[in-house]
Amino acid sequence: MINRMRRTIAAGATVLAASSFLAACGGDGDDDKAGGSGGGDCNTSNDVKLQLQWLPQAQFAGYFAAVDQGFFEDEGLNVEIIPSGGDIVPQDALAAGDADYAIAWVPKVLGSIEQGVDLTNIAQIFQRSGTLQVSMADSGIDSVADFEGKKIGSWGFGNEWEIFAAMAAEGLDAESVEIVTQDFNMNAFLQGDIDAAQAMTYNEYAQLLETPNPDTGELYQPDDFNVISYQDTKGAMLQDAIWADTACLKDPAFVDRTVKFLKAVVKGWAYARDNVQKAADITVAAGSSWGPSHELWMANETNKLIWPADNGIGVIDQAAWDQTVEGAMAAVNEQGQHLITKKPPATAYDNTYIEKAIDELGDEVDTKGADYKPMDVELTEGGN
Numbered sequence: 001m002i003n004r005m006r007r008t009i010a011a012g013a014t015v016l017a018a019s020s021f022l023a024a025c026g027g028d029g030d031d032d033k034a035g036g037s038g039g040g041d042c043n044t045s046n047d048v049k050l051q052l053q054w055l056p057q058a059q060f061a062g063y064f065a066a067v068d069q070g071f072f073e074d075e076g077l078n079v080e081i082i083p084s085g086g087d088i089v090p091q092d093a094l095a096a097g098d099a100d101y102a103i104a105w106v107p108k109v110l111g112s113i114e115q116g117v118d119l120t121n122i123a124q125i126f127q128r129s130g131t132l133q134v135s136m137a138d139s140g141i142d143s144v145a146d147f148e149g150k151k152i153g154s155w156g157f158g159n160e161w162e163i164f165a166a167m168a169a170e171g172l173d174a175e176s177v178e179i180v181t182q183d184f185n186m187n188a189f190l191q192g193d194i195d196a197a198q199a200m201t202y203n204e205y206a207q208l209l210e211t212p213n214p215d216t217g218e219l220y221q222p223d224d225f226n227v228i229s230y231q232d233t234k235g236a237m238l239q240d241a242i243w244a245d246t247a248c249l250k251d252p253a254f255v256d257r258t259v260k261f262l263k264a265v266v267k268g269w270a271y272a273r274d275n276v277q278k279a280a281d282i283t284v285a286a287g288s289s290w291g292p293s294h295e296l297w298m299a300n301e302t303n304k305l306i307w308p309a310d311n312g313i314g315v316i317d318q319a320a321w322d323q324t325v326e327g328a329m330a331a332v333n334e335q336g337q338h339l340i341t342k343k344p345p346a347t348a349y350d351n352t353y354i355e356k357a358i359d360e361l362g363d364e365v366d367t368k369g370a371d372y373k374p375m376d377v378e379l380t381e382g383g384n
Contacts, residue, residue, distance in 0.1 A: 166235025294383025
């Protein structure tokens, strides 16, 4: 039905330092590092490497749009977007100096920071969590409180922490559920092997709605499922953010280049908001292998996680940050492991750079999207 290797976990196959192991950082073995805490002097040139969390798709539409529309070029930058097929942990690549900036979920990087990696969130692009737990409509699983005694699907690799944070908020012990490792598709769920499957609004949930219901011969409908949004729970955590090496942010030349980079990124995401179909087409051209209706769905749903941005796109909301940290500290997995055990340092995020970028753009770009309204997307079988 769907290419099983297309994993849209918003942070790729990132393995947390807080787990029992860390995935090795991928790379091409080149000795010329982009800069950072693991790569010597920071790169302040106009040649920039941006490390994605995963393969090209509309989850990253704003970055590809910034390339396609010449927004990076307008700032004098030559930006190389580096995909991850799961073999590269974004924050590890950044810390090693293999990239200048990286896209990664906040809780995953918090785990790395606690292990000694010194990174700073310079732009919180996703303002809301896109993670869901989906069960069949007749399952009786309508809330996190109903997880007890059930088989709860998760991709693992750090994507389970919202589940455990939400359970902790409900007073549920991690051992009260059976966590079942699911693939990055919905096959096990549809086969009945999982009571409630993990899904992203922009990907796996769409996969369900692109699949024929064997009982009706028609595509599954939203009414066929119960959908629990972690955004509506105390387990909600901030996801796609742009990270930079903290030490490099002490270099005025690096900061100047960073602001230019963020200005182009803001313009790219504003373009993706105002030109959803074109944004989807751009990511298909950039290498996404999703079908056109699936890619359009993804572009539309991704926009919902960004807009409206009350304080401006990328500006970190203190309350959302605090909830993410609190959830990360409360979360305990089935092995009794904690994601983090203490609050991160003040350097873990800084709005200075994104606010300067927004200020310099002025009226050139609508950076808040107060009037944003999502479009209606009709999915077709297989997303084609």
